[in-house]
Amino acid sequence: MHIDVSPRAVSWMREELNVRPGDWVRIYVRYGGSPQFQPGFSLGLAVEPPADVGSCTEQDGIRFYIRHSDLWYFDGHDLTIEYNDKEEGPEFVVGTRAAH
Numbered sequence: 001m002h003i004d005v006s007p008r009a010v011s012w013m014r015e016e017l018n019v020r021p022g023d024w025v026r027i028y029v030r031y032g033g034s035p036q037f038q039p040g041f042s043l044g045l046a047v048e049p050p051a052d053v054g055s056c057t058e059q060d061g062i063r064f065y066i067r068h069s070d071l072w073y074f075d076g077h078d079l080t081i082e083y084n085d086k087e088e089g090p091e092f093v094v095g096t097r098a099a100h
Helices: 007-016 068-074
Strands: 003-005 024-031 041-047 053-059 062-067 078-084 089-095
Touching: 003 053, 003 062, 007 078, 007 089, 024 068, 053 068, 062 068
Parallel strands: 003 078, 024 062
Antiparallel strands: 024 041, 053 062, 078 089
16 A cells, blocks of 8 residues: 655644654544444554554655554555644545556
């Protein structure tokens, strides 16, 4: 699976989560919340050191990763994190990319 993070989403994380180059941001599956892809589950963000990395990408010196144990949620699909103007925060879009 591939992870894309938009520049606006990175900018939001710099301001709201105080992430800096060299930091790791974990994208994790949580029970409940507002379902985005798998019913009954949603995604969250946490600034924490890497462990059990299943997929990873880097944007502006910040590494974004998903633990191997959370890859089931994506069912072989890719993840894009965008900035949602209406919600004023990140939006998780699970789907396939046009080109790899």
